[in-house]
Amino acid sequence: MATIPYKIYLSEDEMPRYWFNLRSKMKTLPEPFVNPATGEYCTKEDLLPVFCEELVDQELNVTDTDIEIPDEIRDFYKMYRPSPLVRAYCLEKALDTPAEIYYKYEGSNTSGSHKLNSAAAQAYYAKKQGLTCLTTETGAGQWGTALSMACAYYNLDLTVYMVKISAEQKPHRRAVMETYGAKVIASPSNTTNAGRKILAETPDTNGSLGCAISEAIEVAVTTDQCRYVLGSVLNHVGLHQSIIGMETKIACDKYDIKPDIIIGCAGGGSNLLGLIAPFMADKIHGENDIDFVAVEPASCPTLTRGRYALDFGDTGKTTPLIKMYTLGSGFMPSPNHAGGLRYHGMNPIISQLFHEGYIRAKAYVQNDVFEAAVKFARIEGILPAPESAHAIKAAIDEALTCKETGAKKTIVFGLTGTGYFDMTAYASYNAGTMTDYIPTDEDLQKGFDSLPEIEQK
Amino acid sequence: MATIPYKIYLSEDEMPRYWFNLRSKMKTLPEPFVNPATGEYCTKEDLLPVFCEELVDQELNVTDTDIEIPDEIRDFYKMYRPSPLVRAYCLEKALDTPAEIYYKYEGSNTSGSHKLNSAAAQAYYAKKQGLTCLTTETGAGQWGTALSMACAYYNLDLTVYMVKISAEQKPHRRAVMETYGAKVIASPSNTTNAGRKILAETPDTNGSLGCAISEAIEVAVTTDQCRYVLGSVLNHVGLHQSIIGMETKIACDKYDIKPDIIIGCAGGGSNLLGLIAPFMADKIHGENDIDFVAVEPASCPTLTRGRYALDFGDTGKTTPLIKMYTLGSGFMPSPNHAGGLRYHGMNPIISQLFHEGYIRAKAYVQNDVFEAAVKFARIEGILPAPESAHAIKAAIDEALTCKETGAKKTIVFGLTGTGYFDMTAYASYNAGTMTDYIPTDEDLQKGFDSLPEIEQK
Known part of the structure; x- marks a missing residue:
């Protein structure tokens, strides 16, 4: 086996030609969207006034595993993909951990993220x-x-x-x-x-x-x-993000890297879904035992403290009802929360997998997240987005646990983006003026009170 | 020959092990630094109080072509290098030009540039x-x-x-x-x-x-x-930047790309020197006839309107005297000028090569530069630094000339960095409030009046 380089770049030819539709591999499918007016499951026709037709088809497709990526989109992807899978040699050394740490880096494009x-x-x-x-x-x-x-x-x-x-x-x-x-x-x-x-x-x-x-x-x-x-939450968005996981899997297979833990930050859930999709399919069918970890902010704790319920996707209650982990569409994250990951709900596939125990979730307060972000920036040279830093924090914690136990685990996490437009938050952290916020049960109850009537038991 | 991908990434093994010292290949060397107190050429001892010893050795080395890159620096480089040589397929198509356009992209690191x-x-x-x-x-x-x-x-x-x-x-x-x-x-x-x-x-x-x-x-x-x-101007800085040109040359050789024109923006001159170094050595010895173009802002026109003179590197007149193109150390660029490229002088090697006619220079006003920057961002997906956009503007002009003449030239330019921290300037351009400034001869004379006495003929 060849030495693993700092950055594994696939060639254009190795870039996947198909997105990976995880639902086709699930034993229990997420509940379909519900039309709040009728209480019936949404049809294609219900969704067409809002979304493009091909995206509606993708949203409703639960049977096909491989969805072809059109050449025109592949050409667009070639402007910034394949993205590198990076071996965090410097971070491993700084943490003095026996773990091997990798991150799939989606920040090398002007949007600064996987989006x-x-x-x-x-x-x-x-x-x-x-x-x-x-x-x-x-x-x-x-x-x-x-x-x-x-x-x-x-x-x-x-x-x-x-x-x-x-x-x-x-x-x-x-x-x-x-x-x-x-x-x-x-x-x-x-x-x-x-x-x-x-x-x-x-x-x-x-x-x-x-x-x-x-x-x-x-x-x-x-x-x-x-x-x-x-840009997130919906299943077709997660489908497009599966290019992340597909590239990661190809790179892992090429270099015989066998992840023990895969970590992603979770706001609406699309990057996490995209990263884990092909690996999760194998886990569902008993071909691996990877520990999947979703990381969210303690100030917007959708998975760790939310409810698995039918809910609207928006505050105005105009969308179909989505079965998902949610804090209620009326939940408003505290204004002290910097960065993204402030959505009240969660992608339905991630929600279902979490509900079944295929994924575990962790929540961190933001000072801890920024501490990890600054450490990572200084050691690995990349200034991460606050969102991505949630995954970094979890990865560092896992690597330090490996140091204690001596376990030589392979940790893969999604570095979804860069923090160049988050410097106000970084400056606040640097100045020691950043505050943490954990909603009380009463705070959360206000959000749950906004759940639709059918969930107000 | 294989199809040229959108992005040519060299492997870590292909990354150069040596910097390229262009002075060893020059027929006429730049004049050494002069000690302003004695009027004599500077010795190593003169420079040691200011600079690290190894950098002084590199600054004074005019004989060795290959300067080994220590493993520790190569390890650092591996965190973000090799950088891609990008085929600007989208830009070529948008300009409808017969030219092939490539850019060496140095912006994929958190500093956002080649620096x-x-x-x-x-x-x-x-x-x-x-x-x-x-x-x-x-x-x-x-x-x-x-x-x-x-x-x-x-x-x-x-x-x-x-x-x-x-x-x-x-x-x-x-x-x-x-x-x-x-x-x-x-x-x-x-x-x-x-x-x-x-x-x-x-x-x-x-x-x-x-x-x-x-x-x-x-x-x-x-x-x-x-x-x-x-960070620029001095010869050892340009030496380190030769990693850009070395990688570019390896990529060109690998894919049989033969540049007709190589373009770089020029502030202090180090990125331009680094980009052209190995190609220029061949030109000096008659092995190519590449058209080298230095691009600078019209508001700080060091090459196009400056003097080739001994001058201080700083306003306080504390440095050795450097033989270079200069506007005088007292020259202050207009405050309306956004971005970098505002230095009064120019790297001595670039200055000497320009003086001998190996390089030509162009100057653009900033509205034209930002127009090119926005066009490039929308077509190629990368938001460029204002500095880099000077090279983009020149490359687009050359490609449009090819469209007129039908010449199928190969254009390579240095895309030195990203503009994520230049959004105030972009917002000003978007709002139509950006102004241009071209110094009058009287403005420039004030700068020339600050030249040291030996140049005040």
Whole structure:
């Protein structure tokens, strides 16, 4: 076996030609979406006014494992993929651990994260369908940037509803989106009924992803040749992200790397789903015993403290009902929480797998996360996104446990992005002014009170 | 011949083991540094109080072609190198040009630029010499960030004097350096005699690289176990940057790519020197006829409108005299100029080659540069640094000329870095409020009046 280089780059020819649809391998499928008006499962027709047709097909496809990646999307991917699987030699040495640590690094593109994998696909399908316009929401800004890049490439108009506090804290993120030609509106705004309603109720709100989603959907369904696209949570988004896991598996197989632990941060769940998909299929069928770990912020503890329930995807309660782990669509993360991972729900596949025990979850407070982020930056040279740093923190903890026990485990984690637009948060951490927040049970109850009536037992 | 992929990645094994010392191949050497006190050429002893010994040896070495890269530096390089040589398929298509366009992309590291190539080397040699502390200056912030990363890796204290206007415009750059543990001081400051003098004379100054250099040198020579390091201009910096050109040449040879034109932006000249070094050696000896192009801002036109003269490297006139193209150490670029490339002088090797006609130079105003930057970002997906966008502008112009003439030329340019910390400038361009500035002859004369007496003929 050849020595493992610092960075394993697959060639273009080795880049996967298929996305991996994990549902086709699951023993128990996630419950389908429910139409809140009828109480029935959603049909394709229910979803077409909101989403592109091909994406609806992907969302509803639970049988096909291999979904072909069109050449046009592969060409887009070739501008920044395959992404490297990095051996964290420096981190291993600094931690003095017997563990081998690898990370799949998705930050080497201008959007700064894995989000571009789905943005490229969604914009392509919109263009193919003859649409001229897309709307979306963005929180920390990674998704909005990614979609701006994809819409510039495919020549589509784009309106981005950006969570208000994020738009205020990150003017430079906004400037990147505008450089790529997107129209950026701070949410809640007075450009939609949903936004006006929320502003009337809570004029001083910081905004939330759920609220921005309501605004973006409203504009999409009331504008000709326009659809809404979402950057996480949904199954077709996780499908596109499976390029991460497929490349990781090819690289592991090529160098005979056998992961014992695979770790990903979890906000809406798409990067985690993408990273673990092919490995999880093998675990479900008894071919490995990998320890899968989802890591989330203690301030938005969807898996660790949420409920497995039917819930709306947005604050405005306009989406289908999704069976998922959720804090309630009315849950608003504390404004002291920096970065993304602030969504109230979780991808249905991840939720089902967590419910069945195939995945475990951990939550960290943000000072601990930033401590890990700064350590990692200084040792491995990459300044991570706060989101990604949740996975780093868990990986370091696992490696230190290996040091104690002497176990020579192989740890793989997803380094989903870079923190170049999160320097306000880093500066706060550096200055010692960053605060932690863990919601009380009473805080969480307020979110659960927003669950739909059928879940209010 | 295999199809050329979008991104040519060399393997770690293919990464060069030697830097390329172009002076060993030159027919006429640049004039050595002159000690301003004695009028004699500088000796090694003159330079040792300021610089690390091994760097002084490299600075003075004009005979050895191959300078071995120590394993410790190669290990650092492996964290982010080899960097890709990218075939700009999308740009070629968008321009509808018969030209083939390639760019060597140095932005895939957290410092966001090629500067890390020399920072890694200089910090290593400082550590090896037993030093505990370094000082430097930074303008746009790329160099300061790169050196902060290297000093964190090698566990050295670092003080960065950051040009005042840049420190004000780029608080996030500053936060990155601080995250890596550096102490950042806006220059001119009251922490040095040089800074206090400039503040007394011009309290409202925006600062300049020349002034920040004076401050950093003063602290280095008056602090125990401390030396000063510079991010460009000097020959040893260009030597470290030759890793760019060496990798480019290996990739070109591997895929039978024969450049007709090689383009680089030129501030202090180190990235350009590094990119062209091995190709230029062949040109000097009649083995190719590549058209080498240096691109600079019209607001700081060192090559296109400067003088080839002995001049100080800093505003405080504390350095040796360097024979170079210069606008005079008293030249201050207009505050409307965004980004780097604002240094009054130019690397001596580049200066000598330009003087002999081996290189030609072009200057662009910044609105034209940003127009090219935005076009490139939307087409190729990478948001470039304003500095790098000078090379992009020239490459696009050359490709459009090929379209007119039908010439199927091969164009290679250096994409030195990313613009993630330049969004204030991009936002200004997007808003249409960016202004251009071309100094008048009278403006330039003020700079030339600051040249040392021996050049005031």
